[in-house]
Amino acid sequence: MSRTVALTGGTGFIGRCVMRRLLHAGWAVRALTRAVQPAPASSSPSLHWVRGSLEDREALARLLQGAFAVVHCAGAVRGRTAADFEPANVVGVSRLAEAALAQTVPPRLLALSSLAAREPGLSAYAASKRKGEVVLESLGGHLSWTVLRPPAVYGPGDRELLPLFRLMAKGVAPILGPRQARFSLLYVEDLADAVLSWLTLDECPRGIYTLHDGHENGYSWDEVAATMRSLRGRGVLVLPVPSWLLHTAAVGMTGWSRCTGAPPMLTPGKVRELRHPDWVCDNAAWQAVSGWVPQVEFVRGIRLTLAATD
Template structure:
């Protein structure tokens, strides 16, 4: 009998890729979607849709009934206050978890969190992600559970990092962090493969797992810009944006959001996240536990996402060899 996986956040960037990857693995996918959700990107695969939201216990019980695993990928990344983020990133976790624990056969629970949870003092978003993890650990009782903390994830369909990369491809790089800051990245297909491998293995050796694309020691802003220059075969002008300017823009954005009613993405908390000096991950735990290793280096991931350097890549692969060893 095929594995049945309940998935929240299936219409989002990461959730959409997970749904297709689960289907490719031969699993039955059951996804929670709001009545207003756009599901066109999921139309090519058979999915059992359950209409509802994270506050509707009836729909959550239908979502998790009889499933083998729950992958909770839904999360809020835009908000003006801690209460905004808690409504989804904490209470949403609690509700899906409660519905799962109420089942006669309790499924396993994989929470897609964020590396931001490692530094909860930086922003309301980071605080809420850690609180969601804490509630899972507190309420899971005898359930098998684990948490994945990916770093910044990119790939086709991403809307958060895409503008920065696109500007670099046009020859303009805005450096939003310190030159000495280091951060990890992850291509979305590698993330999906990691989730599948986790679900195919016992959770006993996995609890809270950080992982990345294998670039040793993480990237600097200049490392990323150098990669774009090499792929696009053009010089990229580099502009360092001061923290004071970023804070001013964030405060203006918060003020504008209050006047117009839109939900802000760029906030003072987001500035503190961007200016943090260390977002570097280590693959040791997930590698040793289940044998997962990343496959997609940054240059290949950018080519797949934006189609950069395709002619050069097809005519002379030697020119696009990964310029570093993936840390397995």
């Protein structure tokens, strides 16, 4: 059996962590990159970069050649419209699956979707993640594939949630969703562990699996603020942000991004995701097929995250 794993998104928040853990576990990693990368350090002789993108079929063929598995962490997470998300999150999945099927022995494929795919009507991002899943579902039995649907993932190197958590650690906790809303969370190292456990399974479980940090029924914004309060040993100012203010900010940022071309941090779709009351998911099915057990609940994960990025 080949010990090579092909990886997409290895330059991103989650992919970087997955790559580090794969190398540490003794896998050889062939990783797709759009930018020129420095030569791997002599401490990482098992890492080989393949220059190209999800749009580049020839690069995907080189990426996958002889690999045991492909772990697909690349994706578009910021944008305004379907046209910003679908090339990576839908067509990209399709091209990767085609490249896998073109191999003499097709590698098994693990794709990172998102819990957002459960509510495709909320945003262009959510819809694109669901469409990416449908691409794999429609392959039937031709390819061995698994989809993981993580909830919000946090950890060192995150660009989306970390600024908010840093602000909370300084004593100001904006509450961006409804007070009664609940959401699951996942520490990035636990997600990387889930990938490693998938690689060791004899059979690739075909299906879509949710996973979280083991905290049943998720968290509320107030619980997150309370955790920050206990970590600080001092008070945290809780500031509920009204929905109209978030929407106004989102419309402003989206308009500004049209002028600058840079993807906006907040869009009306992102606000609908933030205001959604239920982002709680279940671990049971994934644990049953993989034996994976999350190790890091929020209080420890956020301490590790803030310590790593101070």
